[in-house]
Amino acid sequence: MRKHIFVFYLLLITQLLHAQNVIDLAGEWSFQIDKENKGIDEKWYAHPLNDKINLPGSMPEKLKGERPSLQTQWTGSLYDSSFYYNPELEMFRRTGNVKFPFFLTPERRYVGAAWYKREIHIPSSWKGKRVMLFLERPHIETTVWINNQRIGSQNSLRSQISRSFVMYMTSLQPSVPEHQHLLYASTTTTVVLR
Numbered sequence: 182m183r184k185h186i187f188v189f190y191l192l193l194i195t196q197l198l199h200a201q202n203v204i205d206l207a208g209e210w211s212f213q214i215d216k217e218n219k220g221i222d223e224k225w226y227a228h229p230l231n232d233k234i235n236l237p238g239s240m241p242e243k244l245k246g247e248r249p250s251l252q253t254q255w256t257g258s259l260y261d262s263s264f265y266y267n268p269e270l271e272m273f274r275r276t277g278n279v280k281f282p283f284f285l286t287p288e289r290r291y292v293g294a295a296w297y298k299r300e301i302h303i304p305s306s307w308k309g310k311r312v313m314l315f316l317e318r319p320h321i322e323t324t325v326w327i328n329n330q331r332i333g334s335q336n337s338l339r340s341q342i343s344r345s346f347v348m349y350m351t352s353l354q355p356s357v358p359e360h361q362h363l364l365y366a367s368t369t370t371t372v373v374l375r
Contacts, residue, residue: 202310204301206372210234214245215294215375226326226373230298237317246291250279253290297374316374326373 211230213220220226232245240246247253251265251274264270264282273280303312316323324334 211298213296227329241287241289246289300369300371303370324375
């Protein structure tokens, strides 16, 4: 009898954990670097992006950005300046074969805006519920669009940020004041981050 009760509670706990209504956003996202910072003016949130990236992970980790060169402007200064003039290290300063001996030098470097886009399916069971979007370790400023509608921005160096939305799903075209942020159940929802 105790064994059956234990199994029942184990199943109940499993169901409760599963019922937390979480959509994992890890995986492949559309992606595009915005070197000229023109994506907002050109409404990139409403258009396909030209590259892919698997998240979670950083741009350098996923080999996105530019290869460092001798002209790369580093934000830190933990290096040995003899690299730039020591004849024994000349072979590592040649174009196409630049190899930095500095601590934590990434294979790729990029400073600027980048766009991430993903479509998700919102379950109908989320009707009328509060929905939270959690982003882990975005850099400096992050702007969120849902279904081509700008939801807001946050400028922070905190390790995690979140946005809250309330689902209104009386129909696919509800009449709700403009300040309400809408997600529709049982439809494909496009999430864009910059």
